Amino acid sequence: MRSGVKVAVIGGVFAVVVGGVGYGAYNVLDGLGDSGVGGGTDTKATSSEVKTGPVTKDEIADTSKKFLAAWAKGDSLVASELTNNKGDAEPALAGYSESAHVTKAVITPGQATGSKVPYTVKATVSYKGATKSWSYASELTVVRGLTTGKALVDWLPSVIHPDLGRGESLETGESKTASIEAVDRSGKVLTKEKYPSLGGILDELRKKYGQKAGGTIGVETWINSANADGADKTLLTLVKGKPGRVPTTLDANVQAAAESAVKKYEKSSVVAVEPSSGAIRAIANNRADGFDAARLAKVAPGSTMKIVTAAMIIQNGLGSANSPVACPSTVPWEGVTFHNLDDFSMTDGPTLKRAFARSCNTAFIKPILPLGGAKRDTALGNEASQYFGIGRDWQTGIPTWDGEVPPSQGAETAASFIGQGKIQMNPLNMASITATAVNGRFLQPYIVPQSLDNRTFAKASPLPGGVSAQLKEMLHYTATSGEGTATAAMANVGENKGGKTGSAEIDGHATSDSWFTGFSNDLAAAALVQSGGHGGTAAGPVVAEVLRAGP
Structure with a gap:
């Protein structure tokens, strides 16, 4: 935008007109484009007095107006000197015309909130005879330069466009890939x-x-x-x-329900998978950062992991769904004491199924002590990989993280049995784990047919006879019994159903992550609400809404 560019004032609105077309040229601010405006880049000050402290209201207004006017005028040099990172700002601002081919833009600043100034951009993009209007909103923040003491725009690529990140650039041209x-x-x-x-x-x-x-x-x-x-x-x-x-493989009805469900909570994600095929029916997120946590997150899954731990206990002869277990309020493991929520205990002769329904941590740690050191350190990881397909390089058709249950030692081993420690999962992984428990064998999740590119699907061994039936029984009891932690959330889901709650403690977070996974008929779903608290309170209603939209 450096050549043939004029700036205009239309009712107080900044406007840029490229190629001399438009409304007549006016300087928006006195001295715009001369040496009196530039020089704001955060380099060593020439004055002996350097301002400190928060930027003032007048400084915010003055700096933002000068920056937006220079950007509107197409003077990337002057605009960049009004930022705290001239080296990155200048080529990015110049590229707005040179690479993105913006030929006209009207920038309308809004009311500042603190040091943040919002604005709208109404632009025209032209390329080889094709022209299209383009509107969006963004914002900038004014800060005080660390060395100059001047009020400067805190440079981020999102100043140009809200979706632009570090290392990214805008471009207009013939598309790189077909529609x-x-x-x-x-x-x-x-x-x-x-x-x-x-x-x-x-x-x-x-x-x-x-x-x-x-x-x-x-x-x-x-x-x-x-x-x-x-x-x-x-x-x-x-x-x-x-x-x-x-x-x-997506289902528009289930996807719509997922989109609606995640709107209930910030930082929420959900995935639905069909147990009989592995087909992904819905993926949805509600996150300000745009991260697709539903398929890419790597976080502890909390007690939802007890599905895999229960399978491991059953297969190693350490218990069964209806065998008695001990559920004390605490249990020691190599010098570390593990607790149940609020130190509750079950003293009425509970079974593994009832302990699963109440989410008793100690009942899923204590029975595994007899396994012995080396075997118990790897038992959960082997179970997750061999029977649930975790970590087996899923080829879903899009990038996904397929979970990880690494070997552990000491207290981390005990923590892994209740979904803490080094375990990393996301809702896609947990929906697949639930689908495997229900179906009796792992079928790799996928979102486009295998025939589209003949990619190789990951495989795992079927669950041994009777294990799936016991897991379904435990999940069903947890979602239907009076003592089940999933019962309230699943109350309005059909009869053939099951669920499991989870809460994962994350270092540095005051509130635990909320997890929930469940199934209804031939649909399994899992949700994560980061810092959402108890699994049944936040993630549970998200899963239930998605399941109600299924078959």
Whole structure:
């Protein structure tokens, strides 16, 4: 935007007009573009007095207006000197015209809140005769320079566009990959406008399968991913390409329920999987940071992991669903004492099923003591991998994390039995674990048909005879009995159902993560609400809403 650019005032609104077209040129601020405006970059001050303390209201107003006006004028040099990182800011601001091909923009600042100044951008993007309007909102923050003491814009790529991250850039041109039309299991078209959680997934499907699906390229504005293996994010389509049809396993009805369910809580994620096939029916997130925790998170799953621990206990002859267990309030393990929630105990001759329903931690640690050192340190990891497919390089059709239960020692071994320690899972992993428990064998989750690219699915051994039936019995009791921690959340789900709650303590977090996994008929789902507290309170209602939308 450096050449042929004029700045205009239209009712107090900053405007940039490229190529001399437009409204007549006016300087928005006195001295704009001369040496009196620049020099704000956070380098050593020439004055002997350097201001300190928070930026003032007047400084916030003055700096933001000068920055936005310089950006509107297309003077990337002056605008960058009003930031605390000129080296990164100048090429990014220059690229707004040179790479993104913005040929006109009107920037309207809003009312400042503290040091943050919001604004809207109404732009026109033009490329080889194609032109399209583009509107969005973003914000900037004014800070005091560490060495200059001047009020400066705290430079982040999101100043230019809210979705722009570090190492990323805007570009307009012929698209790198062909367009796709992703459809659900019944042929319904899936769009990120209707299903916001699918935005990143649709971008990834396009990158991987666009050409295979027979689509053609169009003209677009996109964000170049900072990751060489990542998918670019399309922001604007100037000329549509012919989309290639990509079938998915998603169910539009279940996906809609998932999108609705996660809106109830911040930092919430949910996944639904069909036990009889492994098909992923829904993936949804509600996170301000845009992270797809549903399939990529690596966090402790809490007591939902007791599904795998119960299978391990049964298979090693240490107990069964209806065998008696001890559930004291605490249990020692190599110098560390493990507690139940609020130190409750069960003294009426509980079974493993009832201890599972109450989520008694000690009942899932104490029986494993007789296994012996080396075997008990690896028993849970072996169970998770050999029978539940955890860590087996899932080829779902999109990037996913397939869980990890690494070997452990000492107290970490005991912690792993109740879903703490080094274990790392996400809702996709836990939905698959529940689906395996219900189905009796692991079927790798997938979101596009294997036939689309002939990729190899991960495999695992079937659960030995009777184990699945006992796990289903335990899950059902937990979701239907008076003492089950999942009963309240699952009250409005159909008869053929089961569930398990979990709460995972995370270092540095005042409140535990809320976990819940469950099934109803041929649908299994798992949810995570980070810092959500008890599993039945936050994650439970999310799972229940998704299950009610299933078969």
